[in-house]
Amino acid sequence: MSTTARRTRRGDTPPPRTGSSESEVLRGFLDYLRRSIAAKVEGAPEPDVRTAAVPSGTNLLGLLNHLTFVERSTFLGDRVTDWQATFHAAPADSVADVVARYREAVAQANDVLDGCTDLAAPVLRPRPNSPAPSVRWALTHMIEETGRHAGHADILRELIDGATGR
Template sequence: MPGTPHGNRRRDTPPPRTGNSETEVLRGFLDYLRTSVAAKVDGAPEPQVRTTVVPSGTNLLGLLSHLTFVERSMFLGEDVTSWEATFRTAPTDSVAEVVAHYRDAVERANDVLDRCTDPGAPVLRPRSARPAPSVRWALTHMIEETGRHAGHADILRELIDGSTGR
């Protein structure tokens, strides 16, 4: 039954065992969180995936849309004029499309990160008039940002159909 402790339970996927370098550990945890949050949205039922059940107006599809913009801003240097607007999706945007856009942004971000060899150096963003943060700062921030919203997604998905687990 949705919304009960006996809903659709998946086993938790444990955190990754990555390489020993600082960058390998940070990227491993970020990719783990990215995969977790995308899985929470992928396959979520309409219209509940875009329905708000909390006073802030947050919904599951909007969370993934927001994270797509954060990835693009942080690693690709794209400007965002309204962070609040990044939480909204068009009524015509399907779950599959929003998930695909997120995965594309992650892939493009990882392409940038693959060229960054020094965690203390600035992120090598393809375009931006703004100064880039260090790779270390960007990865740490994205772990925090993605983890925070993955937690929101966990709760929202459980409220939608009882689905739990990573």
Template sequence: MPRTSRHTDTPPPRTGPGEAEVLRGFLDYLRTSAAAKVEGAPEPQVRKAAVPSGTNLLGLLHHLTHVESATFLGERVTDWQATFHAAPEDSVADVVARYRRTVARANEVLDGCTDLGTSVPGPRPGKSAPTLRWALTHMIEETGRHAGHADILRELVDGATGR
């Protein structure tokens, strides 16, 4: 397996003192880390499962795109397992760009929310919407968890490390 140069770690963000600033600052930090793990990863290794569960690097970011859409944009996902696999025609650049566009759309929604206790806007037929506080905390947990998975998978793919 070829080894690439190691990257330096990016320290956690310095944020403003408010709860919303802290939550959004850490979420954006983790989003950037997750996308960076996939960006530039070589084909076809980026699609290969390196663990028995079948998890692969490209699929993780594809999944996070769907979680962002469901959480902040109210989009419905009917098959969560399917979100762990990008389409064969999707390139690394496609998946990274789609994730970044979804994050930008989610941030536009978040920019309009000033009270962490209010429900996240967006259609949720038959379901109550979570509070913004819950949604941000959930996305920090979800993105952090999968960014950690991506750290390991990227190192197995080409030796790249760091955030």
């Protein structure tokens, strides 16, 4: 972080108040995490947003790009042949492009979830000849995956420009 960077402290958003059903709780927490990570990436400055701040090469824009692929694979049945490659946005992609693509994947995933009434049933997705996970497993996996990378994003964003908060 440069010495001229301004520290920005956003207020923390508390965990969501959801309905009492298992589905409402799982979806509420997933949507909370989805909003948190998108907000963490939105407005991050170039080129820092795609610059690795840790030896693994992880960068803020790449995290959101990766989560877009995970959403599409889990809920929409998209096949991914190289998961490591999903951690890097294309050079021509702006922050706004990656955030918009993530939000579109989330909207499409939520459309699929809206049609799922039984958490034990397989996710309704158009991937023939491939078993789908249960809706419960898919939601739990996406909470874990999104929460894990949201934590990474918190640290990376603070290193970029000092911005903190959810």
